[in-house]
Amino acid sequence: MVYLRRIAAFIFCLLSLRSTAQNSFKLVPLGVLGGADESNLSAYMLAPAGSNNFICLDAGTLHAGIEKAIANKVFSGTPEHILRQYIKGYFISHSHLDHLAGMVINAPDDTVKNIYGLKDCLKVLQTHYFTWESWANFTDAGEAPALKKFHYQELTPGEEMAVPNTEMSVTAFPLSHSNLTSTAFLVKSKNSYVLYLGDTGADEIEKSTNMHKLWEAVAPLIKSKTLKAIMIETSFPNEVPDKSLFGHFTPKWLMKEFDNLSLLTSKDELKGLNVIVTHLKLPYSNTVKIKQQLKAENKLQLNLIYPQQGKALNL
Structure with missing residues (x-):
């Protein structure tokens, strides 16, 4: 009996190691909603598996999200320690308040680090927020x-940039968000990738080709199975008319964009792809409806994931 228990324990350890080896990234959502609840706005800490050298993809909520992560035993220590020591830089997709308020409010307690973004986004930060x-x-x-705590680091679209003090690099792609330019960040660690999209809408509604160009860039990564997840917004249910979307997705339009992606890959290659659905807008009755509609329209059998504040995801 003891021998069998030892064998079982050994097999369990092997399976655990195998599972860990398959994970390339650790994602910690600090905020997941698209407005109204100021304690839970878009912000995601991302690091290679086994590392505490995180970047923050958008920064709408920081302190409240870190507190939730500590309560869930994702991190140990104080929120101030995690903020100061774990986050190595902020990647801000666009200049709307719900994507950067936490970074601005927590600046007095933060440490020296970079703020990364496209030119237009950084200009708004400089002229409207950090004044x-x-x-x-x-x-x-x-x-x-100038107190010189943060440094603006402008990103060039399509150009890969190594992120100091991390084991990652990031490539930025412009997105259309009504009257603004938003950003998609393609994060690389070794030979694995995560794609994070700030607020945006379907090319057909936005009168844009930005989504198509982004799909062209990541299609080879889907084919090679090195893209671990796509993080993309769905803000409104299908009942919201197109004229009132203001640069956001509904379930219908999101799935139409994934249909477009399938033409560059295949339905089989998209089956089971991790799609982390972000930026659902309150009230909660809307978030429930969005999830129901996405499930009904998920003909490609994407693996739809709904992140929860303070609960880590291994990708």
């Missing part, structure tokens, strides 16, 4: 005195 009329200039550019 002495709005808050304080915690950056190294713009209004004097």
